[in-house]
Amino acid sequence: MAGAGLDTLLDGLTVVDLSRNLPGPFGSRMLADLGAEVVKVEPPEGDPARALPPLFTALNEGKASRRVDFRSAEDLDGLRDLLATADVMLDSFRPGVLAGMGLDAATLHARNPRLVMVSITGYGQDGPWAGKAGHDLNFMALSGVLDQTRAPTGELAQPNVQWGDLAGGASMAVVAVLAAVWAAGRSGRGRHVDVSMTHALHAHLVMPRATGTLLAPGLGRRPGPGEDLLNGGLPCYHVYATADGRHLAVGALEHKFWRVACDVFERPDWVDRHWQRGAFPGSPDCSALRAEVADLIGAHTLAHWCARFEQADACVTPVLTLDEANSHPALAGASSAIWRSVR
Missing domain, CATH: 3.30.1540.10 (formyl-coa transferase, domain 3)
Structure with missing residues (x-):
């Protein structure tokens, strides 16, 4: 993704990526292409994307890989040791899962105050939908983005580009990582940032909101x-x-x-x-x-x-x-x- 001259910009940055499927791995792939050292942490059965080898390669080229049994106390201890020297941790668990494994911000920051934690979630860390499962199609549907893909006839299109995962998730997570790492470099303190894919997609509706307001008086709606x-x-x-x-x-x-x-x-x-x-x-x-x-x-x-x-x-x-x-x-x-x- 990065051309010559940019593939060393993040030299020295260590990212531990606990995420799976598409949003987090695409985000950490961007960081790896910019020079970060990315350690991909997978469950014993591997990332589900391994079932699609071309996809897995596209998302994870240039990363180191490590298997961790998240139900094993010994493996979790080893993961906390790894995070004690890392700069960034990226995950895509539902809210509450990190705390249940002893990977919450309070625990990790006690050992590594500079650690930046970025969680990619479907609907945010709190609120009535925080614990619900979802995929790209659900995030697009609930955010209002899917409705904006209608043909002039009114028929909905189902995009074959995963805008929720990629624009709402991966890209916003990379922005969060870089901003929080910059702040940690000045303050010495990391933080835990949540990236809600549905909220991010909703924020992307800037043009329909503006143009709709502009045209509504003439159309009557x-x-x-x-x-x-x-x-x-x-x-x-x-x-x-x-x-x-x-x-x-x-x-x-x-x-x-x-x-x-x-x-x-x-x-x-x-x-x-x-x-x-x-x-x-x-x-x-x-x-x-x-x-x-x-x-x-x-x-x-x-x-x-x-x-x-x-x-x-x-x-x-x-x-x-x-x-x-x-x-x-x-x-x-x-x-x-x-x-x-x-x-």
Whole structure:
């Protein structure tokens, strides 16, 4: 994930990862790629992800592994010894489980005051749902995120990217780790930070909240599927079907990009029919233009539009399959790393 020059940024940081499945291991993989020494602690039967070898490798490359029987007093003593010299402990147990094993903050900080503990939970450490089980789909559903994936027809999509686990869990946990380690370096005191995946996803709804408030007066209600600023209501920011059953993503949100797109479309009469010129979702002209654009794009193949937009700086791209994305020039070579050192 980290390009050359960034894979030593966290040299000297020791992370003990007790988490399983996807959120925690993906988070500690990011830390490992940035140079942290990560010790993956697994139960005797191993992480459930081992049943899917490609997934396990993707999540755990570059980590050391250690098996611990969490029901064994001797093994737990050994784990506490390991944590006595670690910088970070990451876990994904339900609230109360750490305390039941003698791995609570009070116990661990008595031996290692600088230890940063980050727990990834479904619904937080307290509250009526704290003890409930859940998976990515549940976190997306309860947070309101899943409802925002509806097609213009109203049908719910079930994403094949685990936004709760990855955006709400792994990424927020890494932020928490780095912030708490920074604070511990200045104060000498660690802390126990909880990352609720459902709460984190709910916080990610910043755009629907804002645009919904903006458009509600004109619509007489909050915008629904295909009516909001970024979920299909704008002709300039929409996914259109092509003649061969593929799709073109038109993301010309700013007027300057829409102007370029209109040049490629050879439709100068469309230039000022843009939301920054007053054509908001829900207006008759906005709906009419969206249909006109759909007709034009639908009359040609995806290859046709890729060729036409190849040299145009218009925020228009093909919707690629996973295999196509794997080999696309934009994702190839040195730029394949998430983080790269520019200088």
